[in-house]
Amino acid sequence: MELTLLGTGAPEGLPRPDCPCAACAGALGADARGATAVLIDRVLLLDLTPGAVFAAARAGHSLAGVRQVLLTHPHDGPAVEVPAGLPQPVRVPDGRELALISGHRVRALALDAPGTGYEVTGPDGVRVLYLPPGAALAGLDTARAPYELVLADVVGRPDALARLRSSGAVGPTTDVVAVHLGHDVPPGAELTRRLAAAGARAVPDGTALDVGAYEDVPDVPRRTLVLGGARSGKSVEAERRLEAFPDVLYVATGGTRGGDSEWAQRVSAHRERRPGSWRTAETCDLEPLLADASDPAPLLIDCLSLWLTYAMDEVGAWDDAEWAGGGEKALRERVAALVAAVRCTRRTVVAVSNEVGSGIVPATASGRRYRDELGRLNAAFAAECEHVLLIVAGQALTLRG
Numbered sequence: 001m002e003l004t005l006l007g008t009g010a011p012e013g014l015p016r017p018d019c020p021c022a023a024c025a026g027a028l029g030a031d032a033r034g035a036t037a038v039l040i041d042r043v044l045l046l047d048l049t050p051g052a053v054f055a056a057a058r059a060g061h062s063l064a065g066v067r068q069v070l071l072t073h074p075h076d077g078p079a080v081e082v083p084a085g086l087p088q089p090v091r092v093p094d095g096r097e098l099a100l101i102s103g104h105r106v107r108a109l110a111l112d113a114p115g116t117g118y119e120v121t122g123p124d125g126v127r128v129l130y131l132p133p134g135a136a137l138a139g140l141d142t143a144r145a146p147y148e149l150v151l152a153d154v155v156g157r158p159d160a161l162a163r164l165r166s167s168g169a170v171g172p173t174t175d176v177v178a179v180h181l182g183h184d185v186p187p188g189a190e191l192t193r194r195l196a197a198a199g200a201r202a203v204p205d206g207t208a209l210d211v212g213a214y215e216d217v218p219d220v221p222r223r224t225l226v227l228g229g230a231r232s233g234k235s236v237e238a239e240r241r242l243e244a245f246p247d248v249l250y251v252a253t254g255g256t257r258g259g260d261s262e263w264a265q266r267v268s269a270h271r272e273r274r275p276g277s278w279r280t281a282e283t284c285d286l287e288p289l290l291a292d293a294s295d296p297a298p299l300l301i302d303c304l305s306l307w308l309t310y311a312m313d314e315v316g317a318w319d320d321a322e323w324a325g326g327g328e329k330a331l332r333e334r335v336a337a338l339v340a341a342v343r344c345t346r347r348t349v350v351a352v353s354n355e356v357g358s359g360i361v362p363a364t365a366s367g368r369r370y371r372d373e374l375g376r377l378n379a380a381f382a383a384e385c386e387h388v389l390l391i392v393a394g395q396a397l398t399l400r401g
Contacts, residue, residue, distance in 0.1 A: 001122035001211040003040050003149065006055035008205055009033030010133060010182030011073075023183035030204040031187035036179040038130060038151065040120060043102045045069045046130055048080055048089050059206040068100055073115030073132035091116055110138040119147075126212040129169065133180035136160030146171030149211045154178035154200045155185055158244040159275055161198060166246035166277075175215040176200035193396065197221075198244035221386035221401055222348055227355040227378060228391030235302055237391050238352045239274060245348070247297045248278045251289060253306040284310040290341040290349065297347070304353035304381060308374055311335070317373070318366045335377055342384045353378050355390065 007013075014033040015024030027033070035049035039056060042065045049055075056063050069082075069089040082088060092098055092108035094116060099105050103123030108116050115132040122128075127145075131137070131152040140163055147169055152160055155178060164170040178200050185191045195201055196218040203209070224241060228234030242248045274280075279297070281289070284307050289299060301307075315330040316322030342349065357375045362368045382388045387401030 001041055001120075001124060001126050001128065003038060003128065003209045003211050004042075004056070004059050004061060005151075005177075005179070005203060005205060005207050005209070006037040006039055006052055006059065007034030007049055008036055008177075008179045008181055008203065008207075010180050011035050011049075012182065014182055014187070016183060019183065021183050023186045027183070027187050033181055033205055036133075036151075038179075039063070039066070040104065040128070041102065041122065043067045044100065044104055044106070044120065045086075046118060046120075047072055047132075048082065048086075050080055053083050055205065059208065067102065068098070068106075070106065070118060071116075072118065072130065073135070092118070111135040112138045122211070124212070128211055129164075131157075131160060136163055140164070140167035140169065146174045148173075149175045149177065149209065151177050151179045153180040154195060154198055154244065155181060155191075158198060158240075159277075161200070161244040162246045162275070162277065165244075173217065175209070175211075175217055177209070178202045190396075193398070194240065197224075197241040200244070220348065223342060223345070223385040224350045224387040224389070224401075225378070225382050225385045226350065226352050226389045226391060227382075227399075228352075229355055229359075232391045233394035234352050234354075234391040236394075237389065237396055238300055238302060238350045241350050242298050242300055242348075243275060245298050246277060248275070249289070249295070249297045249299050250274060250278050250280045251286065251299055251301045252280060252282045253284050253286075253301065253303060253310065254282075287337055287341040290345040290347065293346055295347075299347055299349045301349065301351040304351055304377060305356075305374055307338075308370070308377055312370065312373065317369060320365065323369070331373065335373075335380060338377075339380045339384060342381060351381065351385075353381070 013035055015027040034051055034055055036047060037049045037052050038046040042061055045066045048069050053063055063086055066086055069087050071089045071091050094108050094110040097105060097107045105121045107119040109119060111117050113135040115135050117131045117137060120128045126148045128149045129147045133153045134156050136157050136159060150170055154161055176199060178195050181202060185194055191202055199218055199220045201218055226234045226238045311331060311334045315327040317327045317331055356371050362371055388399040390397045390399055
C-alpha cells in the first residue's frame with residue numbers, strides 16, 4: 001500500500017493565517033504544513049482539504065483516479081469546493097465497513113470526539129489507522145495484530161497513542177506518524193525530539209510512505225534523566241515523555257507532609273496534570289520498583305533530590321559527628337545501590353532531579369553537603385541513562401541522547 005501525505009498540518013494549517021507566534025514564524029519550507037489529507041494508492045482520499053489538487057500535483061500524483069473520498073471530522077471555515085471529476089465526499093457511519101473495487105476495505109471507528117476514524121486494509125493485507133485531530137478511539141477491542149502504520153494527533157492527544165499501545169494496536173514495529181500538526185510545538189528539532197520520545201515521527205507534506213516496508217521507528221530510551229532548576233518545567237517535560245504510554249507508575253518521593261498547605265498545593269497540581277490511567281506510589285524505596293520485572297509499566301520518579309533528602313535523613317548526614325562517624329559511607333552505599341538498580345532495570349524509567357550546582361554557595365555546612373551530594377548523585381545517575389536533558393526556562397537542552 002502506498003500512502004501519500006498531501007498535508008500533515010492542523011485544520012488551520014501551519015503557519016496559521018495572521019498568527020504572530022514564534023512557532024508560526026518559524027514554520028518555513030519543509031516545516032510549513034497544509035491541512036492533513038491522505039491519498040492511498042491513488043484511489044482513496046481521506047479528508048478533502050483546500051489545495052488538495054495542487055498538493056497532489058506537487059507530490060507527483062493526480063486525483064483523477066480517486067474513487068472514494070471520505071471525511072473524518074467537521075471542517076471549520078468556508079466550504080471546500082469539490083474538484084471536477086472527484087466523487088462527493090462522505091462520512092461512513094461508525095461500525096460500517098466499505099469495500100472498494102480496488103480491493104481496499106475501510107472500517108469506520110467510533111471516537112470520543114466529533115468525527116470518524118478509519119481503519120484501511122489494503123489488497124495486500126497491510127492495515128493503516130487514521131484518526132482525525134483531537135480524537136481517540138472510543139472503545140478498543142484487543143487488536144488482531146498491530147497496525148503497520150498509524151496516523152494520529154500525537155501532539156494534541158498523546159493519550160490516544162497510549163490507548164492504542166495498551167490494546168496491542170500499536171507495537172514495537174508500528175510506524176507512528178504524527179499529523180494534524182499545529183503551532184503547539186515549535187517546528188523543527190523540538191518537534192522531532194518530542195515525537196521521538198513518544199516513539200513517533202513527523203514527515204514533510206508530500207511524503208510518500210510504503211506501508212509495511214521497514215521504517216526507522218524511533219527507539220524510546222529505557223532510561224532518561226531530566227534535570228532543571230526550580231520552576232524550570234522539568235516535571236512537565238518528564239510527564240510529557242510518558243503521556244503516550246499506558247499504565248505509567250508515578251513514583252512520588254516527597255510524601256504528603258501533613259500540615260504543609262503549600263506542599264499540598266504542589267502535590268495537587270502534579271496530580272491534576274497526570275493522565276487518569278496513571279498509578280501513583282509514594283515511596284523512597286526505589287530499588288525494588290526498578291528490579292520488578294513482573295510489572296512492565298514505565299516508572300516516572302519525581303524526584304531524586306527528595307529521595308536524597310530522605311536518604312541523608314536516614315544516615316544522619318546533617319550532623320557533622322554522625323556524618324564523619326559512618327553517615328558518609330552509608331550514604332555512598334545507598335547511592336551506589338540505587339545506581340546499580342538503574343543500570344540493571346528492564347523498565348522504562350524517567351527520573352527528575354534538581355540542578356543546584358550553578359546557584360549561590362549555601363551559607364551552611366549542611367546546605368553545602370546536600371548540594372555536593374546531589375551533584376554526585378545526578379552525575380552517577382546520568383551515567384546510566386541513554387538520555388539526559390537539562391530544562392532551562394521551559395526549554396529542553398539535550399546533554400546526551
